[in-house]
Amino acid sequence: MLLFTNHVFQALDEQVARLNPASVVVLTDSNTVECVLPQLQSQSEAVAAARVITVAPGDANKNIDTVNHIWKELSSCGATRNTLLLNVGGGVVTDMGGFAAATFKRGIRFINLPTTLLAAVDASVGGKNGINFYGLKNEIGTFREPEATIISTEFFRTLTSAQLLEGYAEMLKHALISSEEMTSRLLAYDITEYRDDTLLDLLRESVAVKEKYVTADPLDTGARHALNFGHTFAHAFESLAMQRQSPLSHGYAVAFGMVAAMILSHLELKCPTDWLNRYAAYVKARYGTFAFTCKDVPVLIDFMRHDKKNEAIGAISFVLLEKPGVPVINHPVADANIPAALDLYLDMMA
Template sequence: MTMQTIQANNYPIYFNETATEALNLHISNNKYSNIFIIVDSNTNEFCLPKLLPAIETDLNVEIIEFEAGEENKNIETCVEIWKVLTELGGDRKSLVLNLGGGVVTDLGGFVASTFKRGVDFIHIPTTLLSMVDASVGGKNGVDLGNLKNQIGVINVPSMVLIDTQYLETVPQNEMRSGLAEMLKHGLIYDKKYWEEFLDISTIDFDALDQLIYRSVEIKNEIVKQDPTEKNIRKALNFGHTLGHAIEGYFLESESKTTLLHGEAIAVGMILESFISWKKGLISKEEYIQIKSVLKSIYDDVIFEEEDIEPIMELLIHDKKNEYGSIQFALIEGIGKIKINQEVENELILEAFEDYKS
């Protein structure tokens, strides 16, 4: 079935068959000088062969590739790409297409937003995570060491093109990673949507398009109310305050296997649901339901005693902090959120203990 275009803040989100059409119309209606497609080593191999033949243009199209992986989402990679853009004749009238997962769209959006003080860019997300999360809301940026998304801008693309055919090339663990953000959207905003995931074995993946569509719709509804994250948009940080710290620690630590974003966020959601329960915001039954659903989908992450301290350290640098205090977005019943919640360290430690049990 055809999915309606979603209107975000100042840009449209097109789905499946309408996406290519919209892209070609956009290119022909704007006097661009040339087109650059930013890819990583994975999307260059698996997704570019699908995109390239679909672009109808006489303009010069250049491919800029960087090595896949969160560890390359940094300013050094940006510097390399800015240099290449300059060498290949990039100017104010260039168009940048970001073809890839969240790392590509985050970094590519930042590169385009800052090159020549900003050129037009279009996101073409190719993973489940980037479709339901990174593609909506105009956040672009890079990591600073192990501090996630510490450097960046909020700047919207000309459009976002979501084509679920790209998901055929995505490995299972990456699909699960994207699912975490969809589960989050249900927990913070739509109880009925959350309930569609209660038994993962019954999900009809032909219905995945509809689930993705609803997820994008939820994120967009939240972002439209609060584009610059002064208020309700903070709801989207549920699971991310602890999740980002865990993800950053596992990325930097020599002895740890790097976690996918969704794997870290799933742990963060369990921990922050525990905190919500202990603060009297959700019932014990709701907490147990959340914990068992998430643990049925994601493998347990092993935390040693010595891991907790450095994770707590990373919380201090979380960009959601204000005036030196750590701000959590907690759930108040499934489908509702309470923002700007301060949480004592003892309670965070207790949450880790409970997770391990």
């Protein structure tokens, strides 16, 4: 159940009352504890009475050691099969908390309260959970739906502009694979100056796009691949940035990756230059660019060949657009067009 509300405390207590758990446990990270938890504890009866498990923040801690810690805390506070876990935080907390809940006593119920725009639009929807394992992202995990995901812009007030833009990249992706009209609207919106009510409406619409694909393909074997639009380039940009020891956030990488994917869509499927130019200009103005040179192009292509979402070794699979709203999955790409797209990216975004 997905709830969009700016009365988050009331919504949460209603959900807890509906589920009638034996006990409630909150999972959060040490950042969220400071920013969000005091308010939750003072305004939600369910949270005020709950035991709190706090983990260290960041993707580097999304691993089996932290899950071990969560399991141990659940055990030691006497959690039963009828305990409810509230995951309060960004995507790291909702991914890891979902996995811990799905596996503790063969599965306890959980509610996600995403506190970042990125988690609200992406990680808290779709039933995927997971942890990183020996350098592989989300290598271990399950599919399991939360009892409810409560999405509220009330949590976003303490986010920086960069954090808002990270989440907005996924909203732009949903628009691009969904319709020209929605794409136009989002390219005219300034996320860093959001108002609660308009953002909540945009979020509802954006999450509905993801839900549509997830419902059509719950186990991610076909149509859902459209949600990977821009991600093959994005992962390569992230890997190159990591190699240079100056990490690039996933949201920014997706914003840049979709520029490259639109260029490739133009080369392969004649995606209109008008849309390409409008989108690239928006990204350049808001996000800047990812800096690389033509010497990096073969390195980036090599990263793409090893992307875990490639099913065939050697070939690179892309999601492309005929135009906004018309995604094409598994399109075979002419080899020469991949370096060509990256070269054109350099021309447009330098």
